[in-house]
Amino acid sequence: MKIAIIGSGIAAFEAAGTARTLSPEAEIVLYSRERVRPYRRPALSRMASEEVSEVQFYIKPQAFYDENRIRLELGRTLTAFDPDVRQLKFDAGETESYDKLLLATGAHCFLPPVPGMELDGVMSLREYADLERLRARLDAGVGRVVVIGGGLLGLELAQSLLERGCEVTVVESCPVLLPRNLDEEAAAVVQAMLGKVKKLTLLFGSSVSSILGEGGRVRGVELPGQTVPADLVMVSAGARANIAEAAAAGLKCNRGIVTDCLMKTSAPDVYAAGDCAEAGGASYGLYEAARMMGAAAARNMLGEAQPFVPQVYPARLSVFGLKIFSAGTLSGARCEVEHNPETGVFRKLFYNEAGCLAGCILVGDLRDALKLQNQIAVS
Ligand SMILES: Cc1cc2nc3c(=O)[nH]c(=O)nc-3n(C[C@H](O)[C@H](O)[C@H](O)COP(=O)(O)OP(=O)(O)OC[C@H]3O[C@@H](n4cnc5c(N)ncnc54)[C@H](O)[C@@H]3O)c2cc1C
Incomplete structure (x- = not known):
């Protein structure tokens, strides 16, 4: 069986690794327009000013793909595909076949429609x-x-x-x-x-x-x-899912490629995961969600009916010496606020009608972040 994965982000990477664990014999190929092997995309922002080591940047060394027989076809852009005959078409005009297809094409930056976007700089x-x-x-x-x-x-x-x-x-x-x-x-x-x-x-x-x-x-x-x-x-005005090839192939798309909770699209044996997918009506645009969708897609391609179950995905930011953490629903029937203007430490907890923790914002002191995230997850 040939599993073709389009993209080389975290959803594609996780799907390939999971597929190999479940199926020692499947042929697994990642096709990506990027020319570098899968890396941690969130590192890009700080790499504008910082050197980041290869170990920190790449998800795995090349040896991982060789040992696991995951073929990386880099610098190849999918331009079209036909689910009826299970054929992929790439930018140089060449075609490839597949038995199962995963679209993990991610997203692109939204460019607001204002004059001058085309300018150099x-x-x-x-x-x-x-x-x-x-x-x-x-x-x-x-x-x-x-x-x-x-x-x-x-x-x-x-x-x-x-x-x-x-x-x-x-x-x-x-x-x-x-x-x-x-x-x-x-x-x-x-x-x-x-x-x-x-x-x-x-x-x-x-x-x-x-x-x-x-x-x-x-x-x-x-x-x-x-x-x-x-x-x-x-x-840096938000992102939009890469859905063009899927929409042209007749797959159901809204903001993302529509999937059920098993990451199946409207076409047989075609799955979608990560930022390009709209799973159960929701789009995430988050690294951890993309990773989990990739794993779920691979499991379901290989016959394990295990749904993608969304978690509480917190946001963390550390800029200009300021640490910020937020998770869950940032409104509620009741909230508790603590703020020390001298130290800058701020903490706000949001509770729902039932009195359960629904969300939190921490600034400055993040020691309780994980504990609060877990409380939100179970409430
Ligand atoms: C600078 C930056 C910082 C971020 N920081 C955070 C953070 O701190 N926390 C967080 O949760 N999220 C963060 N994100 C978002 C996070 O990186 C994404 O949610 C995640 O990378 C999505 O993974 P993905 O595999 O779905 O898609 P992507 O990582 O976007 O990968 C998609 C891949 O598909 C390829 N591709 C697209 N179309 C084609 C085609 N037609 N043919 C072949 N290949 C194609 C692309 O080249 C790309 O390699 C950040 C994103 C950016 C850009």
Whole structure:
């Protein structure tokens, strides 16, 4: 049996390893447009300023794939597939067959539809090739950067760029920072602390209306009532699932490729996992969720009916010396707040109608993070 996996992110990696454990004889092939073997994607943001060792970056050494007979076909982009005849078509026009197919194509950065996105010096960071382009740009000399998006990735990027000596402005369209991970009260605490960071400007409730250029190169961004100069604009405004090939093949897609809890798509013997999938109506965009979906897909391809069971996926951020943790539902029938303005330690717990812990936000002191995460999981 040939298991073809499209992608080389964590969902693809986990699926390949799980499939090999369950089936010593299956032919397992990973096809990816990336030219490097599976790596830890979240490391990319800090790699703009830091050297990360091979062991920290790659999920496994090449020997793992050789020993487990997992064939890596790198630099190959799937352009189309036909579930009726189980055929894959790649960018050089060549075709391959499969018995079981896993789509683990991840997501791409969302580029807001504003004029100027095509200018030289407007970039985003999703894949290793993006990091190489960004590093080359920074090496050539960048003074001022605008980061569009004040979420986790936007702030991590801002930190790396400051470490590279840039002056950074983060523009967030929501009225608060980290809108997906903090409530208003916690965001105000974090904003006050980040407001003290030198060479960092945070602008909230403000959307970029256009990116300005000169001679084809970016020179700034236009906001309501002001222009912010920039030699580089990093777009970190969320991600969208890579569904084009699946949709063209007639698979049911919404925001992601629709799957059931066994990661089966609407086409026979075609599965989807990770950021490209919408499993049981939900999309996650999180590393750990992608890993678990990949494992579930492989188990189900090989006949074990074991569903993907979503967990509590917390968000962790450590930037500018500030540690933040949030998990669960950030609203509730009742909440408890502790805040020490001198130390900056903030803690907010959210309880549901039944009095059970539904969510939490910790800033500064994360010692209780795991304990609270486990309490949320069982409530
Ligand atoms: C900079 C950054 C930081 C992040 N930090 C965190 C974090 O701290 N915590 C967290 O939980 N999540 C984080 N994430 C999100 C997390 O990385 C993703 O949720 C996770 O990588 C999804 O894994 P995946 O395997 O589904 O897809 P991906 O990792 O996106 O992999 C998809 C793969 O498919 C390939 N591909 C796509 N289309 C094709 C095609 N047509 N043909 C061949 N190959 C194709 C892509 O090249 C890629 O290799 C971060 C993401 C980024 C970009």
